Amino acid sequence: MRRIARFAVLMAMAVLAGCGKTDFSDAEKKTIASLALNTLPALKTDTTNRFADVPAAAALGSTLFFDLGMSRDGTVSCSTCHKIDRQFQDDLPQAVGVGRTNRRTMALAGVARDPWFFWDGRRDSLWAQAVTPLENPLEQAGNRAAYVHYIKARFGDRYERIFGPLPDLSTVPANASPLGTDAERATWNAMSDQQRDAVNRVFANIGKAIAAFERSIEPAQTRFDRFALDLATGAEAKGDAVFSSEEMLGLKLFIGKAKCVTCHNGPRFTDNGFHNTGVPPVAGLPPDRGRVDAVGQVEADPFNCFGAYRDGDVSACGELRFVVKDAPELVRAYKTPSLRGAATRPPYMHAGQFSSLDAVVAHYAKAAPSVEGTSEVHPLQLSDRERAALVAFLKTLAE
Amino acid sequence: MASIWRYVLAGFGLAALLAGVLAIVYLTAPRSAQPFGPDVSRTKKTDNGLYVATFVPERGVVRQGELESWLLTLKTKTGASVERAAIAVSGGMPQHSHGLPTSPQVTDYLGDGRYRIEGVKFTMSGWWQLRFAISSGAGSDTVLFNVVL
Numbered sequence: 449m450r451r452i453a454r455f456a457v458l459m460a461m462a463v464l465a466g467c468g469k470t471d472f473s474d475a476e477k478k479t480i481a482s483l484a485l486n487t488l489p490a491l492k493t494d495t496t497n498r499f500a501d502v503p504a505a506a507a508l509g510s511t512l513f514f515d516l517g518m519s520r521d522g523t524v525s526c527s528t529c530h531k532i533d534r535q536f537q538d539d540l541p542q543a544v545g546v547g548r549t550n551r552r553t554m555a556l557a558g559v560a561r562d563p564w565f566f567w568d569g570r571r572d573s574l575w576a577q578a579v580t581p582l583e584n585p586l587e588q589a590g591n592r593a594a595y596v597h598y599i600k601a602r603f604g605d606r607y608e609r610i611f612g613p614l615p616d617l618s619t620v621p622a623n624a625s626p627l628g629t630d631a632e633r634a635t636w637n638a639m640s641d642q643q644r645d646a647v648n649r650v651f652a653n654i655g656k657a658i659a660a661f662e663r664s665i666e667p668a669q670t671r672f673d674r675f676a677l678d679l680a681t682g683a684e685a686k687g688d689a690v691f692s693s694e695e696m697l698g699l700k701l702f703i704g705k706a707k708c709v710t711c712h713n714g715p716r717f718t719d720n721g722f723h724n725t726g727v728p729p730v731a732g733l734p735p736d737r738g739r740v741d742a743v744g745q746v747e748a749d750p751f752n753c754f755g756a757y758r759d760g761d762v763s764a765c766g767e768l769r770f771v772v773k774d775a776p777e778l779v780r781a782y783k784t785p786s787l788r789g790a791a792t793r794p795p796y797m798h799a800g801q802f803s804s805l806d807a808v809v810a811h812y813a814k815a816a817p818s819v820e821g822t823s824e825v826h827p828l829q830l831s832d833r834e835r836a837a838l839v840a841f842l843k844t845l846a847e
Numbered sequence: 848m849a850s851i852w853r854y855v856l857a858g859f860g861l862a863a864l865l866a867g868v869l870a871i872v873y874l875t876a877p878r879s880a881q882p883f884g885p886d887v888s889r890t891k892k893t894d895n896g897l898y899v900a901t902f903v904p905e906r907g908v909v910r911q912g913e914l915e916s917w918l919l920t921l922k923t924k925t926g927a928s929v930e931r932a933a934i935a936v937s938g939g940m941p942q943h944s945h946g947l948p949t950s951p952q953v954t955d956y957l958g959d960g961r962y963r964i965e966g967v968k969f970t971m972s973g974w975w976q977l978r979f980a981i982s983s984g985a986g987s988d989t990v991l992f993n994v995v996l
Binding site: 479710711713714719720721722723766767769770771772773775777822824 | 911912914943944945946947948949950951952965966968970971972973
């Protein structure tokens with residue numbers, strides 16, 4: 449009798465011990481390992497920008513990134529919105545440059561690994577992206593002829609040491625651009641093909657220098673990465689690599705029942721794709737249809753991969769060549785943002801629609817239909833405890 | 848008093864036994880959400896039986912998140928290579944109600960019924976489908992391949 453009793457107690461203890469700890473299945477462990485930063489492959493060379501890994505180009509790019517002179521009125525630089533001590537973003541729902549823009553500033557860690565740029569992917573290379581805010585009337589608001597003159601005056605020597613001789617600019621008007629004011633456009637149209645090409649070439653090189661700098665902005669190790677490494681190697685977690693049971697539950701939900709990992713996957717927590725997730729538009733902003741309106745823009749961009757300013761051969765242009773052009777799911781589809789560091793940089797989404805992670809998780813749980821197009825997310829049954837756990841897990845990606 | 852103890856112990860023992868059985872059932876059950884996955888064969892008869900199609904990654908392996916090229920080989924029922932076929936590619940993820948993240952296209956004919964399909968990209972793990980609409984002198988037919996990552 450005694451022996452049976454002892455056996456029963458032992459069995460019960462074993463069962464209870466098994467319940468207390470959040471164990472991960474082999475499949476879950478594999479998924480967790482695929483999210484860890486140590487699986488991030490080395491940055492590939494960008495054959496479309498032969499200056500991408502030239503240190504002097506990156507140094508010039510860094511100067512230009514922080515230079516207020518790179519704007520119409522000398523008050524705005526890239527770093528006005530992409531602040532170096534704030535994960536290269538500005539904590540605002542919509543960015544403010546020369547004017548107030550319609551979208552939230554994107555954090556830049558790891559951006560050089562993306563195939564598409566902006567929330568809607570309307571540019572296809574880091575260097576083609578970099579020249580866009582320079583001429584956006586709400587951002588830096590300048591014009592390309594003025595930038596080219598400015599580069600010659602301020603950084604002529606540095607430029608020529610990297611890119612070779614500057615073209616003769618003596619006959620190029622002070623202000624001209626195909627995207628500028630009526631007067632700037634008229635001036636641009638009056639210029640010769642040769643002049644326009646000379647200006648575009650220097651303008652593209654400005655983008656290539658800035659892109660070379662941006663390649664150095666990479667994501668940093670977080671508590672999650674230390675936890676994942678210990679889990680993968682079977683080492684006993686120590687210090688801050690120990691996850692609380694709440695963080696453990698959050699991770700389990702993220703890769704399981706809540707299905708976050710279907711889009712937020714890989715070591716940057718993004719599939720580099722575009723999805724309609726039913727995020728509502730902001731009242732008062734112009735209509736914003738996301739990816740569906742961006743495809744035509746990237747195809748028309750003279751600085752795109754098919755254009756005359758690409759280095760290297762056309763085999764690098766696969767993304768543009770095989771782009772999805774007209775599918776219903778592009779309507780109000782936005783780029784999946786990386787979730788690394790997200791916890792410490794509210795607000796969230798393409799126009800700062802949500803002010804906290806709690807609000808983001810509530811949005812996914814409810815999964816309200818999209819105002820236009822079809823949302824890909826479906827309602828989730830999440831208890832208050834589970835919602836809090838998801839938020840707790842997201843915080844481990846920012847510590 | 849002693850008899851109550853005996854009931855308590857018996858109760859405990861039974862509960863432990865039940866938990867043990869449940870644990871064994873749970874631990875030995877297949878872990879995958881989809882124990883009976885889709886048919887992932889690489890060679891198939893087309894839907895109306897006009898062709899035999901084989902669809903394989905050109906470099907042998909599939910890497911998530913990369914643009915890759917695949918080879919589609921088309922033979923007739925009698926094993927003859929199908930030349931000059933017009934091929935349209937579509938697809939998506941049936942469980943996520945979205946299409947492909949890229950528009951793969953036939954970019955080359957390599958002889959012996961082999962066609963190169965470029966621009967294939969799988970952005971997430973899970974069940975993907977690629978559908979081919981094939982048209983040649985032998986007639987028009989369709990075939991669907993499942994790819995599970």
